Amino acid sequence: MAEWSIAHAWKACVVKSNREFESLSLRHYTWYFLIFPIFMAFPDYLYEKIRKILFSEISFAENFPSHNSLQEKWLYSIWSHQRIRRNALHTLAGDSLAILHPGFHSLEAGPDFRNALIRMGNNPPQQCDIEIDLEPSGWKQHSHEGNPAYQNVGLQVIWNLPEHFIPPTDRPILHLKEFLDAPQKELLEWCLSDDAQSIPESLMGKCCEFFSCLSESDLDRLFKQAALVRLKSKALEIAAAARSFGWEQALYIHLLKGLGYKQNSWPMQRLAEVFPPNSFSLLEMQALLLGVADMIPKKLSNKDDSRNQYVLELWNIWWHHQASLTESILPESIWKLSSTRPVNHPQRRIALAAHWLTNPHFIEDLESWAVLNCTIKDAQSSLFDLLKPKQGDPFWEHHFTLRSKRFEKPLPLIGEERVSDLFVNVVAPWFWARTDRVHDPLASERILERYQNWPASGKNARIELALKRFYGATPAPKLKYAYQQQAILQITSDFCAKTDPCCHHCPLPESLRQCLHPAD
Ligand code: SF4
Numbered sequence: 001m002a003e004w005s006i007a008h009a010w011k012a013c014v015v016k017s018n019r020e021f022e023s024l025s026l027r028h029y030t031w032y033f034l035i036f037p038i039f040m041a042f043p044d045y046l047y048e049k050i051r052k053i054l055f056s057e058i059s060f061a062e063n064f065p066s067h068n069s070l071q072e073k074w075l076y077s078i079w080s081h082q083r084i085r086r087n088a089l090h091t092l093a094g095d096s097l098a099i100l101h102p103g104f105h106s107l108e109a110g111p112d113f114r115n116a117l118i119r120m121g122n123n124p125p126q127q128c129d130i131e132i133d134l135e136p137s138g139w140k141q142h143s144h145e146g147n148p149a150y151q152n153v154g155l156q157v158i159w160n161l162p163e164h165f166i167p168p169t170d171r172p173i174l175h176l177k178e179f180l181d182a183p184q185k186e187l188l189e190w191c192l193s194d195d196a197q198s199i200p201e202s203l204m205g206k207c208c209e210f211f212s213c214l215s216e217s218d219l220d221r222l223f224k225q226a227a228l229v230r231l232k233s234k235a236l237e238i239a240a241a242a243r244s245f246g247w248e249q250a251l252y253i254h255l256l257k258g259l260g261y262k263q264n265s266w267p268m269q270r271l272a273e274v275f276p277p278n279s280f281s282l283l284e285m286q287a288l289l290l291g292v293a294d295m296i297p298k299k300l301s302n303k304d305d306s307r308n309q310y311v312l313e314l315w316n317i318w319w320h321h322q323a324s325l326t327e328s329i330l331p332e333s334i335w336k337l338s339s340t341r342p343v344n345h346p347q348r349r350i351a352l353a354a355h356w357l358t359n360p361h362f363i364e365d366l367e368s369w370a371v372l373n374c375t376i377k378d379a380q381s382s383l384f385d386l387l388k389p390k391q392g393d394p395f396w397e398h399h400f401t402l403r404s405k406r407f408e409k410p411l412p413l414i415g416e417e418r419v420s421d422l423f424v425n426v427v428a429p430w431f432w433a434r435t436d437r438v439h440d441p442l443a444s445e446r447i448l449e450r451y452q453n454w455p456a457s458g459k460n461a462r463i464e465l466a467l468k469r470f471y472g473a474t475p476a477p478k479l480k481y482a483y484q485q486q487a488i489l490q491i492t493s494d495f496c497a498k499t500d501p502c503c504h505h506c507p508l509p510e511s512l513r514q515c516l517h518p519a520d
Helices: 002-014 018-039 046-057 069-080 184-191 215-243 245-259 264-272 282-293 304-319 345-358 362-371 376-387 416-437 441-453 460-473 482-494 508-516
Strands: 097-101 113-120 128-135 153-158 173-175
Touching: 002 376, 018 097, 046 362, 069 128, 069 184, 113 153, 128 508, 215 245, 215 416, 215 441, 245 264, 245 345, 245 416, 264 345, 282 304, 282 345, 362 376, 362 441, 376 416, 376 441, 416 482, 441 482, 460 482
Parallel strands: 128 153, 153 173
Antiparallel strands: 097 113, 113 128
């Protein structure tokens, strides 16, 4: 028993919480294993005993803290692998329930699982999102009620059911614990296993068996064709804007749209529609844009600092123009700020846009850049130089918003990743649209070559999910180039987004099969 006491003593000293236990255990058990043989012979069943400690420490406690992400992670595994008695399901209101597809786990803000397929009672199958909460009260506590991002939630899945709980009428609820397909302890062991971390079968698309069989060159051809479709459709969108606003303003409109990310693309685009490139000073342009965006604070901060000074400068300009621009002022509520990182706050994006709009050489420099004969690395860094503020920005490089405290170390207003995104989504399509318009195949060729050699951007949750669906457990190809990422986005929007999560009627698998086995 000596070794067993050592393990317990060690555990009592070192482990302060379950979460800490998870992060420390491997290191400390390794240490334990290493020094143990110095004192005594290696005991029988030690590994099993140590493992038992793990399972006695971590359990599906009835009332674990509601923000315990570790346990929520287990619930996600149980749900995505459907470790439930699927034939016996019913909601708290008593309706029978069939899960035809559990949906796709989302890492973005909003419901936990997107695009599930369920059938309630005798109703036809319903495509909806699933929200997983530890308690039914999570729905109100996490402000899902009335939040448009949750309006497509068709089922709330909960773990704990409070006593005497009366099911609400606004959403069906499934009490997961009631329908587990194994005792909780067994399921807990499974949650910590490799199987629980593996890709659930439901995630794999019907194209999965074909993608992994395509040769490298066929896959590259497929990706290049899909990426070209995406480039051309973006070019068409820009050409349409150019018809109303002219080529230069169309470029700014789409650049600002790109700066707005997904959440604020519309208001950013609107600002560029209101203000064509002009000869205002930088401060004037920032005041006008922030004024029309309804973002200049009406009150000064209590502290007499650089924030107040800059806000006063903005007001001194804005009040002269406010009356004439009343009709263009955007409602404050249009801005979505909840899932925006401070460094990407729309106020900083607007400040950056003002630099572009007031740079008289902006378009000219961009045109010279497009014909520059240089390596892709140089093209990347020269585009970055072109899009970053020429003379810096003393206020915005040190503030996240007009109300936030100053930080000492300057933070750039744009990063390399955003520059890459703007290149593939705006700059390349803009040049493509213009060269296509004047039938200049050489220029089109040049921009296409740059597009196809542009390095891939950072991780993207949509692309990661698509790769899991296309490749399942087979290792997916490493995406070196941006066009490959664009191709995957195009395939998901052309096929995955147009069918249900079970891939019904998706023509891609059959087309790929014919490519691979033309004689069949
Ligand atoms: S919808 Fe089509 S492209 Fe998407 S995963 Fe299913 S089979 Fe593949």
